[in-house]
Amino acid sequence: MLFTGSMWCTPSPSDLVMFDIINIMNSQSNRTSGKHIKGFNNILVALFTMIIMINLMGLLPAVFSYSSHLLFTLTFGLPLWLTLIISAIHYDTTTWAASLLPGGAPDWLNPFLVLIETVSIAVRPLTLSFRLAANMSAGHIVLTLIGSYAAAAVFASWSALLLLFFIQVIYIMFEVGICLIQAYIFCLLLSLYADDHPLK
Template identity: 50%
Template sequence: MLSDIFSTFDDHNSVFLSSYWVLWLTSLYVIIFYSSSLWLPPTRPNILLSIPKSIMLSQIKRTFGQNLLGMPLILPSLFLFLILLNLLGLLPYVFSPTAHLAMTASLAVPLWLSMILSSYTLNPHQTFSHLLPTGTPAPLSPFLSIIEGVSITVRPLTLSVRLAANMGAGHIILGLIGNYLSSWVFTLSATIVLIVLMIQIGYFLFEVGVSLIQGYIFSLLLSLYSDDHAN
């Protein structure tokens, strides 16, 4: 039973029409068919799944990430994974994991930390040289090093909070509009109900765009962070 609007973010809160199994089936589909083009003839589902893959691969080719082993495979897979989770979270009675900071942080922190540790292991001197821009005046060097170090440290936090906040806020607003719409159906005029319904549909389409954009931004920033990796 949903006691308030924030109960939709409780993964242990089950209702009669819960459809959490949709997430499991979709994840299984992605695992099996995402790279099936390597051994199966092209099909429509495989072609659709290759679209986000080609988009992210074109972005990785513009960064140093193309030289990192596994990055051209990890980021396109992450991009598609985030898009599916974001879109499935818009379905009724489907739990939205990307609206939780624990979920987004579990994706951002390991990927960010792996690039930091890999860069430090490969070339620690060049890694620390990124903390100080070339041509910095000597008196400002300590302050700029601290500022750059803090900016690098908070990167996984900003990645996690951005995705969780955008998805969570959208779900809350959709839930509020839906609650008002359901309570006004039998009490107000048909004109007002129709206006609210159009607002609900318009905002839902807006959230579909937000779901796609936030998945792209998350993967895009990770690819840009690879430019700081030591050569």
């Protein structure tokens, strides 16, 4: 892209779309504390772009959908979440430990609140990864079911075939939106997790 972009006076339409994608995630990560972590914006923008492309490629016929598998989503969710946690503990251990306990709680409730907050932080990479994998898998399953019914309708009824073809086209357009939204949610939640990072 850098090589071909340097040959034109004005950006190509694909470059403009890419700039819009970059600006969306960059502006989102600048709203959180992640802007204070060096390089975090660049990681989120690259991850956002990559997940969008992988999700959209999974919609093509006879293409393996990587983002519908938990191992693939955990490969990104777990290390990035763990990096934020380790960085927060290394940066300011006291502030990070204090964030496990909300202010103004009664003393007898403190151990339970710390335990609940610890569990909620520990399950973040699982919920992050499950959300992306489950939503992408569900969409592919529905597309497969509609396609199999349409293939059976070829020998049964042309009106049913046309109706199923119309439903399939509408659902593919819906699934394109889901691909974009799920990539955005994945990176949005990572940027929101950066809010727990202590700042000095």
